[in-house]
Amino acid sequence: MNPYIPVIIVLIFGVVLGGILSGLAAFLGPKKYSREKMDPYECGVPKVTAGSEKMSVKFYLTAILFILFDIETVFLYLWARTFKELGWLGIIEIAVFVLILVVGYIYVVRRGALEWD
């Protein structure tokens, strides 16, 4: 059996289970509405500004670097799977690939894109 069939069944199950857990409270718990209670908790005091504000662009830079290194990891896995068969040729190929990316990594570190302050 192609493994995607069980995966899809498990996926459906997981979503249903999450949904049940998520929906359980709505059916079982008491419901008493009060204006104060429904206010977002935040940190315990009445809120001063709106619920969401602009966030640091740092998160975005992290996400970008994540994508690019994620792809690198994928290619590394692909090479690792055929390491034995490719031999030294494969090592040279992947070395060039990694070296080019290391240049990018050094640039990012030098520019201070990874500094959190």
Next chain:
Amino acid sequence: MGMNLGIDFSSLLQWNDFTVDLVAFAVKFAILVGGLLQLPPLLVWIERRVPALMQRRRGPNRVGIFKWRLYGLLQSLADTVKLIFKEEVVPDGAHKVFYHLAPVFCVFPAFLVACAIPYGPDLTIYGYKIPLSVVRMDVGFLFIFAISSLAVYGVSLAGWASNNKYSLMGSLRASAQMISYEIPLGMSLIPIVLIYGTLDLGKIVEAQTSFFQWGVFAAPLSLLIFVICMFAETNRAPFDLAEAEGELVAGFHTEYNSAKFAAFFLGEYVSMFVLSCLASTVFFGGWQVPFVSYDALVAMLGSPNFVAPVGILMLLLKASFFMWVYIWVRWTLPRFRYDQLMSLGWKFMLPIGLANVVGTAIVLAVLRFK
């Protein structure tokens, strides 16, 4: 070409590859889910008793049935019941759909990943070979990373949908942390693939036949990186920045309560368990018994089918060691600062991980290719 409705339903009642696979899948999955759902209460109990032990106090010990107190084991059951019957408070201004959807995104990746772990050696029943992982596939590792990378959405949606700036901040921090440590986590297992030449977890366990062939001896640095990333991926101490009480209240799930809060717990504990299982599978021989080879065990017990329970027990034992480490570390190490956490991930773990890959490759190449 539509569907041919002249389906031969009688073949559904016969045993063939497909029906055996289907029934085996259903049974294995039911057992797995049954086991996984017991995890959170048990782990919550352990997580209260262990620090009590460490701090020389008692921890929960009152709740029990009649006069049997069972060391307070039923406390977590009582807490679960309480959580489920609590009133659900959805904050005003929360995004109605995503607020309810976020716990689902936290729960299903954990369960899906749990299906890829090989829990024991293959069973043979009436000539049909049944692997003891719910889903066995060629891309093992990558499947696990792929699915667990989806858990980021649960965290980020929860914070975004709560209409709370501290939740949003906490969720962005938690998700940035999760994605940052995903790369060293992925890289730490590349040496394992280099050594064993496969991505299939079942085959990796089978390759670790004797004690000194365990992954930990072949790639000790990988284990270190993997364990550190394990903590970061599950947002556990010392990397539980999202829950830094002083600054961000309870992180991305501040506005969650009742059963939805329990759902986040379930997701967290199941993914802790799965990562522990993965660590034991890759580095500590999975279901293999130390010093006794599989063939010797088969000879000793008479049939491969009797080895399976031993194997499952062995894996659970090894995994519970890692679970213990999780709890132990939580009460031992102080929390990192966020900038320290991110620079640890990007400036230390990533280069070390890459160096680990390169080093292993060169050593292996020199040994193998001459």
Next chain:
Amino acid sequence: MEAFYFVPEMLFYAISGLILLSSIMVVAARNPVTSAIFLVVDLFFVAALYAQLDAHFTAAIQVLVYAGAIVVLFVFVIMILNLKPDALRGIRFSLGEALVLLITLAGFVIVGSELAHTAPDLTMPGNLGSAAIEMAGGNTYVVAMRMFTAFLWPFEIASVLILLAIVACVMIAKKDKRVTKS
């Protein structure tokens, strides 16, 4: 086994339905976060389609990189910019634009049906059927071998592309900060 060919077929139609539905939702949703989440669903089920076609490695990469990384970037940007739902009312539907859509559809139908009918002739030597792929060591192995032999140059150039993207992103996103500092 013969009797169960309807299972993949049924699943194909179910998955395609979900893909289409989520694609429409990606384009039609007012809230960008809704779009992003439907994009994840879309990409996930496309991965399921790949797995059905025995491309397990590609399916895993689709989820890992596309659904688990690229869309995370979108979600991050939407959250950082704190974008509000769009007003969809003012959308005009000009004749020209409708025509573009229609012509594209027609082009697809023609090219697709042509290809589907002539495709078996395109089969090149050295091909691998799914049984042959299993024999040769699995999907990942076959993809990797082909990648590191026949597709060596595109592979190395991909790394240059990634390098350029890294440099460009850091330059564009960090630019303003430097200006304000000086």
Next chain:
Amino acid sequence: MIPVENYFVLSSLVFLCGLAGVMFRRNLIMVLMSIELMLNAVNIIFVAASRHLAQVDGQIMVLFVITVAACEAAVGLAMVIALFRRYGTVNTEFLRLLRG
């Protein structure tokens, strides 16, 4: 077996969705997401054809398309962020007015 035409039909419908998004949405981020949808539609054809022609080249192409998509999304979103900082909007209509 599922005929390969079905994959072509599915792919072209997804592609059309993406095209409609690129044409009609004003939000730059939505436009980028629609482009992802179009690339994804192309990938479906690549994999289906790879199976149909019984060779893995299509799947390798998908890997490269995903790489390109990642770079495109990263740079595109970097520009969206730069635009948002400069003009405070990501609406294409508004940005078109700036061209003068």
